[in-house]
Amino acid sequence: MTEPDRIEALIREVGARTLVNDAVRRAFHAVHRHLFIPEVGLAAGPDGDKRVIDREADPQDWVTAVYTDMSIVTQLDDGATDLRKVTGDYTSSASAPSTVADLLRWLDPLPGHRVLEVGTGTGWTAALLSHLVGGHGTVTSIEVDPGVAEQAAKNLAACGIRPHLVVGDGAAGCPGQAPYDRVHVTCGVHTVPYAWVEQCRPGAVIVLPYCPGFGENHGLRLVVMRDGTAQGRFPGFASYMMMPSQREPEDRAARRPEDKRWLTTKVDPRTVAFAPAGADLAIAALTGLTSVSAADHDEDGELFRLWLSDPADPYSWGTVEWRPGADEYEVYQVGDRPLWEQVCDAYFRWVSWGEPGRDQFGMTVTPEGQRVWLGAPDRGLT
Numbered sequence: 001m002t003e004p005d006r007i008e009a010l011i012r013e014v015g016a017r018t019l020v021n022d023a024v025r026r027a028f029h030a031v032h033r034h035l036f037i038p039e040v041g042l043a044a045g046p047d048g049d050k051r052v053i054d055r056e057a058d059p060q061d062w063v064t065a066v067y068t069d070m071s072i073v074t075q076l077d078d079g080a081t082d083l084r085k086v087t088g089d090y091t092s093s094a095s096a097p098s099t100v101a102d103l104l105r106w107l108d109p110l111p112g113h114r115v116l117e118v119g120t121g122t123g124w125t126a127a128l129l130s131h132l133v134g135g136h137g138t139v140t141s142i143e144v145d146p147g148v149a150e151q152a153a154k155n156l157a158a159c160g161i162r163p164h165l166v167v168g169d170g171a172a173g174c175p176g177q178a179p180y181d182r183v184h185v186t187c188g189v190h191t192v193p194y195a196w197v198e199q200c201r202p203g204a205v206i207v208l209p210y211c212p213g214f215g216e217n218h219g220l221r222l223v224v225m226r227d228g229t230a231q232g233r234f235p236g237f238a239s240y241m242m243m244p245s246q247r248e249p250e251d252r253a254a255r256r257p258e259d260k261r262w263l264t265t266k267v268d269p270r271t272v273a274f275a276p277a278g279a280d281l282a283i284a285a286l287t288g289l290t291s292v293s294a295a296d297h298d299e300d301g302e303l304f305r306l307w308l309s310d311p312a313d314p315y316s317w318g319t320v321e322w323r324p325g326a327d328e329y330e331v332y333q334v335g336d337r338p339l340w341e342q343v344c345d346a347y348f349r350w351v352s353w354g355e356p357g358r359d360q361f362g363m364t365v366t367p368e369g370q371r372v373w374l375g376a377p378d379r380g381l382t
Contacts, residue, residue: 003032006067013069014098018236024104027128028097034066036124036155037094041065042073042083044090052084071096074122078244079147090241092148094122095186099238106221106235107207109133109182116177116199117141117163118170118208119186119240123152127161129184139163140177142170144244171245173199180204187243188217190311192230192365200224209238210363213248213290213311215273215280218358222365231377233362234281248290248311259315263331265340269293269306269320272347277358279350285361285372285381286346288312289339308339 001009007029014020020028039055043065050073055062065072076088104125109115111134117126120143129139141163143149149167156162166174170185171193178199185196188211196206202224210220219238222230242248272283273293283289292307303323310316316335323329331340350356356374364371373379 004029006063007032010067010069010097014101017069017098018102019105020101021105023132024101024128027104027131030131031124031127031159031161033094033097033124034063035159036122036127036152037062037066037072038074038122038151040083041094042076042086042090043068044071044073044093050086052086069096069098071099075145075148078145091244092121092145093241094124095240099240100125100128102219102236102238103184103186103207103209104128104132106219107182107184107205109137109184112136113181114177114179115139115182115184116173116180116196117184117186118173118196119143119243120149120152120165121186122148123155123161125184125186126152126163126165127156127159130161130163138177140166140174140180142166142168142174144169169245171195171243175199183207185209186240188240189243189246191246192220192222192363192370194365194367197222197224197228197230197365198367200230202226206230206232209240210234211239211242212281212284214284214287215275215291216277218277218281220363222363229364229366231362231364234277234358236358237277248309259334259336261333263333263340264328265320265331265344266328267344269322269329270304272343273304273306275347275350276355278356278361279347281358281361281372282350282353282356282374282381283343283346286349287339287342289343291343308343310335310337310339313337 041053043053044050053062053065072094073090075092078091081088109132113133115129120141126141173195179201181204183196183206185208188209190212204224206222211217217239218234219236222232224230290309295304306320308318316337318333318339321330364377
């Protein structure tokens with residue numbers, strides 16, 4: 001199969017999941033993905049399966065993975081773990097093409113635009129952006145990891161593409177290249193840095209993966225207003241690795257076990273864990289809590305466990321467990337905050353609103369912070 005044929009096959013696969021507009025189609029053809037994928041990577045499919053791809057050991061498998069709609073993990077544990085180990089925290093990747101297509105479509109960069117990208121990664125999206133804005137546009141891309149940034153610079157230079165590359169914390173933006181017409185964020189954030197808004201001109205668009213940590217994550221498209229604020233809505237799904245400065249602390253389960261309490265609930269935890277994205281947004285906004293859930297087995301048999309935690313308090317966390325045939329479900333909690341009760345209150349408040357979907361919510365970002373609203377910017381979640 002020729003390179004153009006592989007790209008067309010990839011575009012057809014992506015097109016079955018999301019809209020690929022003409023500009024993004026041309027960019028995919030102009031900037032070949034395989035030029036930005038390392039010799040060894042970790043192919044991560046949508047079903048959660050992952051496998052090592054090695055260009056030298058199996059070149060056909062490598063190129064098949066590269067031109068399939070899946071993300072390729074390029075770093076584990078900030079580089080501390082070899083990719084061939086497979087297990088570890090994903091800390092850098094080449095995003096799935098369908099996710100890239102979504103964000104670029106929401107961003108809608110035009111020829112001549114000045115673009116800030118937060119998270120250079122392999123350099124592929126910086127190259128796509130450079131193609132989309134053309135010779136009169138400029139792209140500034142920031143990467144926090146020096147090793148990742150160095151490899152991205154080599155990838156881009158080998159293709160004859162030279163955006164302005166910066167090594168540093170993307171949360172601060174890059175004021176020296178401002179004002180921007182577009183901001184493209186390729187890492188998850190739960191708090192939108194105001195610096196991105198401040199460095200944009202009125203009418204600029206900021207697209208980012210909003211990852212508050214409760215349930216499903218969300219794409220967020222903001223427009224910068226003339227008063228220095230930004231507002232917008234959640235057009236769909238997007239999930240990326242978290243910005244390093246906004247990662248949640250680890251080892252909660254080892255902290256202050258003497259504060260534990262056992263309770264019971266009649267609410268099936270799966271009702272919350274499997275709720276639609278609109279419920280996830282509402283619960284995250286109303287409580288500020290994060291969650292993780294999984295089916296499992298222990299010495300008592302089958303169970304489903306929902307973990308809850310308070311990012312603002314490392315000593316506040318808990319679990320809710322479902323077991324087959326139970327009339328009530330066990331709640332285990334560490335700390336003083338009634339996490340499960342607050343989650344249930346937020347869930348049933350969302351139900352009382354008519355179970356609005358993700359696209360009915362929006363966000364406003366100001367110098368003082370951010371606020372999620374329902375329906376219109378003047379309708380806060382109360």
